[in-house]
Amino acid sequence: MKNVLVVYYTQSGQLLEIAKNVVQDLENSNDISVDYHQVKPVNDYNFPWGKKDFFDAFPESFLQIPCDLKKTDSEVLLKKYDLVILAYQIWYLTPSIPINSFLKSDEAKILLKDTPVITVIGCRNMWIQAQEKVKVLLNNVQAKLVGNIVLIDRHINHVSVITIEKWMFSGKKESYLGVFPKPGVSQKDIEEATKFGKPILKSLLQNNYQNLQNNLLKIDAVKINPFLVLVDKRANVLFGKWANLIIKKGKPEEKKRLKWIGYFNKYLKFAIWFIAPIVFIVFLLTYLPFLGKIKKDQKYYASVNQKQ
Ligand SMILES: Cc1cc2nc3c(=O)[nH]c(=O)nc-3n(C[C@H](O)[C@H](O)[C@H](O)COP(=O)(O)O)c2cc1C
Incomplete structure (x- = not known):
């Protein structure tokens, strides 16, 4: 029996939906048990955001200053996981404050040490340097990054800037004025995230992650836009x-x-x-x-x- 832990934080629910689809094949396997750990700040960030709070979160977010988190269930802390899926979003070109706080916590040291980790990112489109920061944080807790899957808003940069702002301030993932496309990761991409389960399942069962990222890349897990x-x-x-x-x-x-x-x-x-x-x-x-x-x-x- 293999144990998998999905660590996540989400405000709108988008990231949990993505993560659940990524691990669908794992959950359907009789050989794998999947647990979820939701990162919970003691004082959670309001969603929808107030304008003032949204911009006021910038310095602590960018400087990676952690916030206090609620304790992780002892059941989760006592288990040894074969694989951790870390589903995170980007705030100001940096892993969001809750995720950064988790990665800097003593609990992360227990859960992630010597453990393969697959990062799953759900963001607007600018994640590259945030992932570099996550690589450092994972290294600090001696985790092994073995895979990365990135889902973004595929609309052009300026369109996604307009639509995400409306979404964050209204809490509604819907078309602005009926003219703009829906904000965030498209429903199609979210649903198709189930395709990533197969290569993950293979690596997990064989306990060999050497080719995992290459296999994920073959099914478009990551697209790099050189301008971004x-x-x-x-x-x-x-x-x-x-x-x-x-x-x-x-x-x-x-x-x-x-x-x-x-x-x-x-x-x-x-x-x-x-x-x-x-x-x-x-x-x-x-x-x-x-x-x-x-x-x-x-x-x-x-x-x-x-x-x-
Ligand atoms: C304060 C804040 C800053 C953000 N900054 C970025 C960013 O720098 N790059 C990016 O691609 N997305 C950015 N986003 C979008 C998020 O990464 C994410 O897609 C969105 O908040 C939905 O995530 P959820 O699953 O928590 O609802 C930002 C969102 C918030 C709330």
């Missing part, structure tokens, strides 16, 4: 400057800090609507000379390897 790789990298540098500045202005919800959060919000809009298109033009102009590096980066970010 560039934007993500640049934005991380700028977000770092903003986060370090704002964190010095006070604690969440403090008046002085909220003033700076307001500036950051305006900057973010400017960056998305004016800087990103310029980066896109630069990307196109430098595409050919940088093709070698772009291909190398694509291969690396699709893999579960970690830069030394």
Whole structure:
């Protein structure tokens, strides 16, 4: 009998739906038992988000400052798992605060040490650098990253920016004005996530994960968009400057800090609507000379390897 644990956090339920589909074949197997552990912050983040809270979560999120979590069930902590599925979302180019807090907890050290981990990401579209941060956090608890599956909103960047904001502030995953596409990961992609069960099942039963990521890549578990790789990298540098500045202005919800959060919000809009298109033009102009590096980066970010 093999034991599998799905660790997840979700506000809308999207990520749990994805994770459940990924492990469907495992749950249907008589040789596998699947448990779920929902990460629960002591003070959970409201969903739908208030505008102020949404932007005020930025510094702690980006700087990976953990929040307090409720205790994990002792039944889960006492069991030895053969495989952990870590289903997480991205907040500000970083693993969400609840997931970051879990990965930094003593409980994660117990659950993940020497254990194969498959990350399952459900986000808008910018996850590359967040996954690099997760690789470090997994390494810190001596877990072994063996697979990565990424589901994103496939609409163009600016459309998904508009639709996700409406979703996050209304709590309703529906078409804005009846004109825009539905926000988030499409229902089709969510339902088709069951296809990832087969290669995972094979690796789990054989206790051999060597080819798992390659097998997952063959069925489109990860698609790397080189333009978004560039934007993500640049934005991380700028977000770092903003986060370090704002964190010095006070604690969440403090008046002085909220003033700076307001500036950051305006900057973010400017960056998305004016800087990103310029980066896109630069990307196109430098595409050919940088093709070698772009291909190398694509291969690396699709893999579960970690830069030394
Ligand atoms: C505060 C906040 C920041 C976010 N930042 C990003 C981001 O940087 N990149 C991205 O692709 N998605 C981002 N998202 C979208 C989430 O990754 C995720 O898709 C969405 O919140 C739905 O997840 P759920 O399963 O928790 O409902 C952000 C969401 C929130 C709430």
